[in-house]
Amino acid sequence: MPTRRARSLALVAAGLLLVGAGCSTSPAAEPSSAPTTAASASSPLTTVDLAVPPGLAASPFDEPRTVEAPTGWTVSLVVRVDAARLLAWTPDGKLLVSQPKDGQVTLVAPASGGGEATTTTLLSGQNQPHGLAFHDGRLYVAQSDRVDSYAYADGRVSDPRPVVTGLPDAKSDDLRGAYAHALKSVAVGEDGAVYVSVGSTGNISAEDRDADPQRATILRVPPGGGEAAVFARGVRNGTGLAVAPDGEVWTAVNNRDNVQYPYDRDYDGDGRSDLGEVLPAYVGDHPLEPFARLTQGRDLGWPYCNPDPDVDPGTPGSALDYSDRPFVRDVQTNADGSKLDCATLAPVEQGMGAHSAPLGLSFTTAAGLPAPYGSGALVGIHGSWNRTPPRAPEVAFFPYGSDGTMGDQQTILTGFQSPDGERWGRPVSAVEGPDGAVYVSDDDAGAVYRMQPPA
Secondary structure, eight states: OOOOOOOOOOOTTOOEEHHHHTTOOOOOOOSSOOBBBOOOOOOOOOEEEOOGGGGGOOSSSSSEEEEEEEOOOOEEEEEEEETOOOOEEEETEEEEEEEEETEEEEEEEOOOOOOOOEEEEEEEEEOOOEEEEETTTOOOOSSSEEEEEEEEEEEEEEEEEEOHHHOTTTTOOTTOOOOOOOOOOEEEESOEEEEEEEEOOOOGGGGGGGGGSSSEEEEEEOOTOOOOEEEEETTOOEEEEEETTTTTEEEOOOSSOOOOOOSSSSSSSSSSSTTTOOHHHTTOOOEEEEEEETTTTEEOOTTTTTEEEEETTTTTTTOOOOOSSSSSEOTTTTTSOSSSGGGGGGOBBBEEEEOHHHHHHHHOOOOOOOOBBEEEEEEEEEOOEEEOOOOOOEEEEBOTTTTTEEEOOOEEEEEOOOOOOSSOOOEEEEEEEETTEEEEEEETTEEEEEEEEOO
Protein backbone atom coordinates (compact mmCIF):
# COMPACT_ATOMS: atom_id res chain seq x y z
CA MET A 1 0.00 0.00 0.00
CA PRO A 2 1.30 3.49 -0.74
CA THR A 3 2.35 5.61 2.18
CA ARG A 4 1.00 9.01 3.05
CA ARG A 5 3.10 11.68 1.38
CA ALA A 6 3.79 13.84 4.38
CA ARG A 7 7.10 15.50 3.94
CA SER A 8 9.26 16.75 6.76
CA LEU A 9 11.74 19.22 5.41
CA ALA A 10 15.05 20.18 6.86
CA LEU A 11 18.16 21.88 5.58
CA VAL A 12 21.51 20.15 5.73
CA ALA A 13 23.45 21.90 8.46
CA ALA A 14 26.15 24.15 7.09
CA GLY A 15 29.62 22.98 7.89
CA LEU A 16 28.43 19.57 9.11
CA LEU A 17 31.35 17.37 10.06
CA LEU A 18 31.38 13.63 10.42
CA VAL A 19 33.93 10.86 10.54
CA GLY A 20 33.38 7.11 10.66
CA ALA A 21 30.08 5.68 11.82
CA GLY A 22 28.45 2.47 13.06
CA CYS A 23 30.94 -0.32 12.48
CA SER A 24 33.82 1.96 11.56
CA THR A 25 36.85 2.20 13.79
CA SER A 26 37.66 5.76 12.74
CA PRO A 27 37.92 8.26 15.60
CA ALA A 28 35.06 10.69 15.96
CA ALA A 29 35.43 14.41 15.37
CA GLU A 30 34.80 16.85 18.18
CA PRO A 31 31.11 17.78 18.35
CA SER A 32 30.09 21.24 17.32
CA SER A 33 28.19 23.58 19.59
CA ALA A 34 24.68 22.30 18.87
CA PRO A 35 23.22 18.84 18.25
CA THR A 36 20.72 18.17 15.51
CA THR A 37 17.85 15.73 15.25
CA ALA A 38 15.87 14.41 12.31
CA ALA A 39 13.10 16.68 11.14
CA SER A 40 9.85 15.79 12.87
CA ALA A 41 6.34 17.15 13.07
CA SER A 42 6.28 17.01 16.85
CA SER A 43 3.63 18.46 19.12
CA PRO A 44 5.03 21.05 21.55
CA LEU A 45 7.37 19.65 24.18
CA THR A 46 7.96 21.06 27.63
CA THR A 47 11.00 20.76 29.88
CA VAL A 48 10.02 18.76 32.96
CA ASP A 49 11.92 17.58 36.00
CA LEU A 50 12.65 13.86 36.01
CA ALA A 51 11.20 12.52 39.27
CA VAL A 52 13.72 10.24 41.00
CA PRO A 53 12.87 8.22 44.15
CA PRO A 54 15.56 8.64 46.85
CA GLY A 55 16.57 4.99 46.64
CA LEU A 56 17.42 5.26 42.95
CA ALA A 57 19.51 8.42 43.04
CA ALA A 58 22.89 6.94 42.12
CA SER A 59 24.72 8.30 39.05
CA PRO A 60 23.59 9.71 36.66
CA PHE A 61 20.63 10.61 38.88
CA ASP A 62 22.77 11.94 41.71
CA GLU A 63 22.10 15.37 40.28
CA PRO A 64 18.83 16.87 39.04
CA ARG A 65 17.86 15.80 35.52
CA THR A 66 15.32 17.28 33.15
CA VAL A 67 13.79 15.89 30.00
CA GLU A 68 11.50 17.22 27.31
CA ALA A 69 8.07 15.61 27.03
CA PRO A 70 4.63 16.56 25.67
CA THR A 71 2.94 19.35 27.56
CA GLY A 72 1.12 17.99 30.63
CA TRP A 73 3.03 14.71 30.75
CA THR A 74 5.23 13.75 33.71
CA VAL A 75 8.33 11.55 33.58
CA SER A 76 9.70 9.50 36.45
CA LEU A 77 12.42 6.95 37.08
CA VAL A 78 10.77 3.73 38.24
CA VAL A 79 13.59 1.18 38.42
CA ARG A 80 17.34 0.75 37.86
CA VAL A 81 18.18 -2.14 35.55
CA ASP A 82 21.78 -2.46 34.41
CA ALA A 83 22.19 -2.05 30.62
CA ALA A 84 18.42 -2.29 30.08
CA ARG A 85 17.55 -3.07 26.47
CA LEU A 86 14.25 -4.31 25.00
CA LEU A 87 10.91 -4.37 26.83
CA ALA A 88 7.77 -6.51 26.74
CA TRP A 89 4.66 -6.71 28.92
CA THR A 90 3.63 -10.04 30.38
CA PRO A 91 -0.01 -11.18 30.28
CA ASP A 92 -0.26 -10.50 34.03
CA GLY A 93 0.89 -6.88 33.78
CA LYS A 94 4.59 -7.11 34.59
CA LEU A 95 7.37 -5.61 32.52
CA LEU A 96 10.21 -7.71 31.12
CA VAL A 97 13.60 -6.13 30.46
CA SER A 98 16.32 -7.88 28.48
CA GLN A 99 19.94 -7.50 29.62
CA PRO A 100 22.21 -9.07 27.01
CA LYS A 101 25.31 -7.76 28.74
CA ASP A 102 24.40 -9.69 31.89
CA GLY A 103 22.87 -12.70 30.12
CA GLN A 104 19.52 -12.34 31.84
CA VAL A 105 15.90 -11.21 31.57
CA THR A 106 14.54 -9.23 34.50
CA LEU A 107 10.91 -9.13 35.64
CA VAL A 108 9.76 -5.71 36.84
CA ALA A 109 6.62 -5.32 38.94
CA PRO A 110 5.58 -1.67 38.63
CA ALA A 111 4.36 -0.04 41.81
CA SER A 112 0.85 1.29 42.03
CA GLY A 113 0.79 4.95 41.01
CA GLY A 114 4.18 4.82 39.30
CA GLY A 115 6.49 4.67 42.33
CA GLU A 116 9.64 2.59 42.68
CA ALA A 117 9.20 -0.86 41.13
CA THR A 118 10.55 -4.20 42.32
CA THR A 119 12.61 -6.64 40.27
CA THR A 120 13.30 -10.37 40.11
CA THR A 121 15.38 -12.40 37.68
CA LEU A 122 13.23 -14.38 35.27
CA LEU A 123 16.01 -15.96 33.17
CA SER A 124 19.76 -16.05 33.70
CA GLY A 125 22.84 -17.64 32.13
CA GLN A 126 21.65 -16.86 28.61
CA ASN A 127 23.71 -15.95 25.55
CA GLN A 128 23.05 -12.23 25.07
CA PRO A 129 19.25 -12.35 25.38
CA HIS A 130 17.72 -9.39 23.57
CA GLY A 131 14.38 -9.63 21.78
CA LEU A 132 11.23 -10.47 23.78
CA ALA A 133 7.72 -11.29 22.57
CA PHE A 134 4.55 -13.01 23.81
CA HIS A 135 2.08 -15.15 21.91
CA ASP A 136 -0.63 -17.48 23.23
CA GLY A 137 0.78 -17.45 26.76
CA ARG A 138 4.33 -18.24 25.70
CA LEU A 139 7.36 -16.01 25.99
CA TYR A 140 9.80 -15.88 23.05
CA VAL A 141 13.39 -14.91 23.85
CA ALA A 142 15.97 -14.18 21.16
CA GLN A 143 19.53 -14.99 22.20
CA SER A 144 22.45 -14.22 19.92
CA ASP A 145 22.48 -17.76 18.48
CA ARG A 146 18.89 -19.02 18.93
CA VAL A 147 15.29 -18.29 19.82
CA ASP A 148 13.42 -20.28 22.47
CA SER A 149 9.88 -20.13 23.78
CA TYR A 150 8.71 -20.71 27.36
CA ALA A 151 5.38 -21.22 29.04
CA TYR A 152 4.77 -18.19 31.24
CA ALA A 153 2.54 -17.97 34.32
CA ASP A 154 2.63 -16.04 37.59
CA GLY A 155 6.08 -14.57 37.07
CA ARG A 156 7.74 -17.88 36.19
CA VAL A 157 8.73 -19.71 33.03
CA SER A 158 8.77 -23.41 32.26
CA ASP A 159 8.69 -25.86 29.34
CA PRO A 160 11.51 -24.37 27.22
CA ARG A 161 11.21 -25.20 23.52
CA PRO A 162 13.66 -24.33 20.73
CA VAL A 163 12.16 -22.24 17.94
CA VAL A 164 15.26 -21.73 15.80
CA THR A 165 18.90 -22.60 16.55
CA GLY A 166 22.23 -22.12 14.82
CA LEU A 167 21.86 -18.38 14.29
CA PRO A 168 25.14 -16.62 13.48
CA ASP A 169 26.99 -14.83 16.25
CA ALA A 170 30.57 -14.06 17.20
CA LYS A 171 31.16 -17.73 18.08
CA SER A 172 30.21 -19.00 14.61
CA ASP A 173 33.08 -20.88 12.97
CA ASP A 174 32.99 -18.87 9.74
CA LEU A 175 32.95 -15.51 11.53
CA ARG A 176 35.67 -16.23 14.10
CA GLY A 177 34.55 -13.40 16.38
CA ALA A 178 34.14 -10.81 13.61
CA TYR A 179 30.46 -10.04 14.07
CA ALA A 180 29.30 -6.54 14.91
CA HIS A 181 25.53 -7.14 15.18
CA ALA A 182 25.07 -10.27 17.25
CA LEU A 183 21.97 -9.12 19.14
CA LYS A 184 18.71 -10.50 17.74
CA SER A 185 15.15 -9.22 17.95
CA VAL A 186 11.99 -11.33 17.73
CA ALA A 187 8.33 -10.74 16.91
CA VAL A 188 5.40 -13.14 16.59
CA GLY A 189 2.50 -12.73 14.19
CA GLU A 190 -1.14 -13.40 15.01
CA ASP A 191 -0.86 -16.71 13.16
CA GLY A 192 2.11 -17.79 15.28
CA ALA A 193 4.80 -17.18 12.66
CA VAL A 194 8.03 -16.09 14.33
CA TYR A 195 10.21 -13.34 12.84
CA VAL A 196 13.87 -12.93 13.83
CA SER A 197 16.32 -10.18 12.92
CA VAL A 198 19.80 -11.30 11.88
CA GLY A 199 22.17 -8.36 11.55
CA SER A 200 25.04 -7.94 9.13
CA THR A 201 28.60 -8.90 9.98
CA GLY A 202 29.80 -5.34 9.52
CA ASN A 203 29.25 -2.10 7.67
CA ILE A 204 29.26 -3.28 4.04
CA SER A 205 29.95 -7.02 4.34
CA ALA A 206 28.29 -8.07 1.07
CA GLU A 207 29.16 -11.73 1.72
CA ASP A 208 26.31 -11.76 4.23
CA ARG A 209 23.82 -12.01 1.35
CA ASP A 210 25.27 -15.39 0.34
CA ALA A 211 25.94 -16.81 3.81
CA ASP A 212 24.14 -19.84 5.24
CA PRO A 213 22.16 -18.88 7.21
CA GLN A 214 21.87 -15.61 5.35
CA ARG A 215 22.73 -12.53 7.39
CA ALA A 216 21.34 -8.98 7.11
CA THR A 217 17.88 -10.52 6.98
CA ILE A 218 14.63 -11.01 8.76
CA LEU A 219 13.99 -14.75 9.08
CA ARG A 220 10.55 -16.34 9.37
CA VAL A 221 9.67 -19.57 11.15
CA PRO A 222 6.23 -20.82 10.01
CA PRO A 223 3.34 -21.22 12.47
CA GLY A 224 3.73 -24.43 14.43
CA GLY A 225 7.48 -24.56 13.83
CA GLY A 226 9.74 -25.60 11.01
CA GLU A 227 12.83 -24.37 9.22
CA ALA A 228 13.63 -20.67 9.35
CA ALA A 229 13.62 -19.06 5.91
CA VAL A 230 14.49 -15.60 4.64
CA PHE A 231 11.47 -13.30 4.81
CA ALA A 232 13.25 -10.06 3.87
CA ARG A 233 16.87 -9.36 2.92
CA GLY A 234 19.19 -6.41 2.56
CA VAL A 235 18.27 -5.40 6.13
CA ARG A 236 21.60 -4.28 7.56
CA ASN A 237 20.58 -4.40 11.22
CA GLY A 238 16.82 -4.53 11.78
CA THR A 239 16.94 -4.31 15.56
CA GLY A 240 13.54 -2.63 15.57
CA LEU A 241 11.11 -5.45 14.78
CA ALA A 242 7.40 -5.62 15.57
CA VAL A 243 4.05 -6.76 14.21
CA ALA A 244 1.47 -3.99 13.73
CA PRO A 245 -2.16 -4.37 14.90
CA ASP A 246 -3.18 -5.24 11.34
CA GLY A 247 -0.64 -8.08 11.21
CA GLU A 248 1.96 -6.32 9.06
CA VAL A 249 5.64 -6.78 9.99
CA TRP A 250 7.73 -3.63 10.36
CA THR A 251 11.42 -3.05 10.94
CA ALA A 252 13.48 -0.01 11.96
CA VAL A 253 17.01 -0.38 10.61
CA ASN A 254 20.48 0.82 11.52
CA ASN A 255 21.82 1.61 8.06
CA ARG A 256 25.36 1.76 6.67
CA ASP A 257 28.11 4.27 7.43
CA ASN A 258 30.73 6.24 5.49
CA VAL A 259 28.72 6.15 2.27
CA GLN A 260 30.57 7.49 -0.77
CA TYR A 261 29.08 10.37 -2.73
CA PRO A 262 27.26 8.68 -5.63
CA TYR A 263 27.16 11.45 -8.27
CA ASP A 264 29.71 12.64 -10.83
CA ARG A 265 29.54 16.29 -9.82
CA ASP A 266 31.04 18.80 -7.42
CA TYR A 267 29.44 18.66 -3.96
CA ASP A 268 31.94 20.42 -1.72
CA GLY A 269 32.53 23.43 -3.96
CA ASP A 270 36.18 22.82 -4.91
CA GLY A 271 35.40 22.62 -8.62
CA ARG A 272 36.13 18.90 -8.97
CA SER A 273 33.91 15.84 -9.19
CA ASP A 274 33.31 14.19 -5.83
CA LEU A 275 32.15 10.83 -7.18
CA GLY A 276 33.29 8.10 -4.79
CA GLU A 277 34.49 10.50 -2.11
CA VAL A 278 33.52 10.15 1.56
CA LEU A 279 32.35 13.69 2.31
CA PRO A 280 31.50 14.47 5.95
CA ALA A 281 28.80 16.95 4.97
CA TYR A 282 27.11 14.31 2.80
CA VAL A 283 27.63 11.33 5.11
CA GLY A 284 26.01 13.21 7.99
CA ASP A 285 22.57 12.85 6.39
CA HIS A 286 22.97 9.81 4.12
CA PRO A 287 21.63 7.22 3.89
CA LEU A 288 18.48 7.55 5.98
CA GLU A 289 17.58 4.90 8.59
CA PRO A 290 14.72 2.88 7.04
CA PHE A 291 11.41 2.27 8.81
CA ALA A 292 9.82 -0.23 6.47
CA ARG A 293 6.88 -2.59 6.11
CA LEU A 294 8.12 -6.07 5.26
CA THR A 295 6.52 -8.58 2.93
CA GLN A 296 7.77 -11.97 1.78
CA GLY A 297 10.79 -11.44 -0.46
CA ARG A 298 11.23 -7.71 0.13
CA ASP A 299 14.75 -6.37 -0.35
CA LEU A 300 15.87 -3.21 1.47
CA GLY A 301 18.92 -2.97 -0.76
CA TRP A 302 21.87 -3.12 1.62
CA PRO A 303 24.74 -2.89 0.77
CA TYR A 304 24.07 -2.18 -2.92
CA CYS A 305 21.32 0.45 -2.77
CA ASN A 306 20.71 3.25 -0.27
CA PRO A 307 17.41 5.01 0.54
CA ASP A 308 17.91 8.70 -0.19
CA PRO A 309 16.30 11.55 1.78
CA ASP A 310 17.29 14.31 -0.67
CA VAL A 311 14.42 16.14 -2.37
CA ASP A 312 17.04 17.27 -4.92
CA PRO A 313 19.31 14.21 -5.05
CA GLY A 314 22.97 14.94 -4.47
CA THR A 315 22.48 18.70 -4.18
CA PRO A 316 24.19 20.51 -1.28
CA GLY A 317 21.60 22.02 1.02
CA SER A 318 18.76 19.91 -0.38
CA ALA A 319 15.68 19.70 1.77
CA LEU A 320 15.24 16.26 3.34
CA ASP A 321 12.16 14.08 3.03
CA TYR A 322 11.80 10.84 5.03
CA SER A 323 8.52 9.59 3.58
CA ASP A 324 8.19 7.15 0.66
CA ARG A 325 11.85 7.41 -0.32
CA PRO A 326 13.54 5.85 -3.38
CA PHE A 327 16.95 4.19 -3.53
CA VAL A 328 20.19 5.33 -5.14
CA ARG A 329 23.07 3.13 -6.22
CA ASP A 330 25.90 2.59 -3.73
CA VAL A 331 28.91 3.64 -5.78
CA GLN A 332 31.33 1.72 -3.56
CA THR A 333 29.62 -1.67 -3.82
CA ASN A 334 27.40 -1.39 -6.91
CA ALA A 335 29.01 1.19 -9.19
CA ASP A 336 27.63 -0.17 -12.47
CA GLY A 337 24.33 -1.43 -11.04
CA SER A 338 25.15 -5.05 -11.86
CA LYS A 339 24.75 -6.24 -8.26
CA LEU A 340 21.21 -4.92 -7.85
CA ASP A 341 18.95 -2.64 -9.90
CA CYS A 342 17.98 -0.03 -7.32
CA ALA A 343 15.09 1.22 -9.47
CA THR A 344 13.30 -2.09 -8.93
CA LEU A 345 13.15 -1.68 -5.14
CA ALA A 346 9.95 -0.45 -3.54
CA PRO A 347 10.37 2.97 -1.86
CA VAL A 348 10.89 2.95 1.89
CA GLU A 349 7.67 3.87 3.70
CA GLN A 350 9.29 6.02 6.36
CA GLY A 351 12.72 6.87 7.66
CA MET A 352 14.79 8.66 10.27
CA GLY A 353 17.87 10.84 10.00
CA ALA A 354 21.12 9.11 9.16
CA HIS A 355 22.90 7.60 12.17
CA SER A 356 19.82 7.91 14.41
CA ALA A 357 20.37 4.28 15.50
CA PRO A 358 16.75 3.12 16.00
CA LEU A 359 16.59 0.14 18.35
CA GLY A 360 13.35 -0.93 20.07
CA LEU A 361 10.09 -0.85 18.09
CA SER A 362 6.58 -1.39 19.43
CA PHE A 363 3.01 -0.49 18.52
CA THR A 364 0.45 1.11 20.79
CA THR A 365 -2.95 -0.38 21.49
CA ALA A 366 -5.83 0.40 19.14
CA ALA A 367 -6.85 3.35 21.34
CA GLY A 368 -3.29 4.58 21.33
CA LEU A 369 -1.82 7.49 23.25
CA PRO A 370 -3.85 10.52 24.33
CA ALA A 371 -4.51 13.28 21.78
CA PRO A 372 -2.93 14.53 19.67
CA TYR A 373 -1.14 11.20 19.12
CA GLY A 374 -3.53 8.25 18.91
CA SER A 375 -2.41 4.84 17.66
CA GLY A 376 1.04 4.42 16.24
CA ALA A 377 4.56 3.09 16.58
CA LEU A 378 7.09 3.89 19.31
CA VAL A 379 10.80 3.82 18.41
CA GLY A 380 13.71 4.11 20.82
CA ILE A 381 16.36 6.18 19.05
CA HIS A 382 19.80 5.63 20.57
CA GLY A 383 21.46 8.59 18.86
CA SER A 384 24.68 8.70 16.87
CA TRP A 385 28.03 7.96 18.44
CA ASN A 386 30.23 9.61 15.80
CA ARG A 387 28.23 12.23 13.94
CA THR A 388 29.01 15.91 14.35
CA PRO A 389 26.75 17.47 15.50
CA PRO A 390 25.55 14.31 17.26
CA ARG A 391 22.10 12.96 16.43
CA ALA A 392 20.32 13.22 19.78
CA PRO A 393 18.73 10.24 21.56
CA GLU A 394 14.94 10.32 21.79
CA VAL A 395 11.72 8.35 21.82
CA ALA A 396 9.86 8.87 18.56
CA PHE A 397 6.19 8.34 17.75
CA PHE A 398 4.92 7.56 14.24
CA PRO A 399 1.15 7.77 13.69
CA TYR A 400 -0.24 4.56 12.17
CA GLY A 401 -3.41 4.84 10.14
CA SER A 402 -6.25 2.36 9.90
CA ASP A 403 -5.28 1.93 6.24
CA GLY A 404 -1.79 0.74 7.24
CA THR A 405 0.03 3.98 6.39
CA MET A 406 2.81 5.25 8.62
CA GLY A 407 2.97 8.98 9.36
CA ASP A 408 5.93 11.24 10.03
CA GLN A 409 8.28 11.06 13.01
CA GLN A 410 7.26 12.98 16.12
CA THR A 411 9.55 13.34 19.12
CA ILE A 412 7.81 12.57 22.42
CA LEU A 413 10.81 12.29 24.77
CA THR A 414 14.23 13.87 24.53
CA GLY A 415 16.65 15.96 26.59
CA PHE A 416 19.31 13.32 27.26
CA GLN A 417 22.01 15.25 25.40
CA SER A 418 23.56 18.61 26.22
CA PRO A 419 24.38 21.23 23.58
CA ASP A 420 28.01 20.07 23.46
CA GLY A 421 26.91 16.51 22.65
CA GLU A 422 27.54 15.02 26.10
CA ARG A 423 24.86 12.55 27.22
CA TRP A 424 23.61 11.15 30.48
CA GLY A 425 21.16 8.64 28.96
CA ARG A 426 20.23 6.83 25.74
CA PRO A 427 16.73 5.38 25.24
CA VAL A 428 16.51 1.91 23.72
CA SER A 429 12.89 0.76 23.80
CA ALA A 430 9.48 2.27 24.54
CA VAL A 431 6.24 0.37 25.13
CA GLU A 432 2.76 1.42 26.12
CA GLY A 433 1.78 -0.02 29.50
CA PRO A 434 -1.57 -1.44 30.61
CA ASP A 435 -1.96 1.72 32.72
CA GLY A 436 -1.78 3.94 29.62
CA ALA A 437 1.70 5.25 30.46
CA VAL A 438 4.73 4.80 28.22
CA TYR A 439 7.69 2.89 29.70
CA VAL A 440 11.17 3.56 28.33
CA SER A 441 14.41 1.61 28.82
CA ASP A 442 17.81 3.31 28.89
CA ASP A 443 20.92 1.13 28.62
CA ASP A 444 23.35 3.98 29.21
CA ALA A 445 21.79 5.15 32.48
CA GLY A 446 20.66 1.65 33.47
CA ALA A 447 17.09 2.74 33.97
CA VAL A 448 13.42 2.41 33.09
CA TYR A 449 11.30 5.57 32.95
CA ARG A 450 7.56 6.05 33.08
CA MET A 451 5.91 8.73 30.96
CA GLN A 452 2.52 9.53 32.44
CA PRO A 453 0.04 11.38 30.19
CA PRO A 454 -2.28 13.98 31.73
CA ALA A 455 -5.47 12.64 33.28
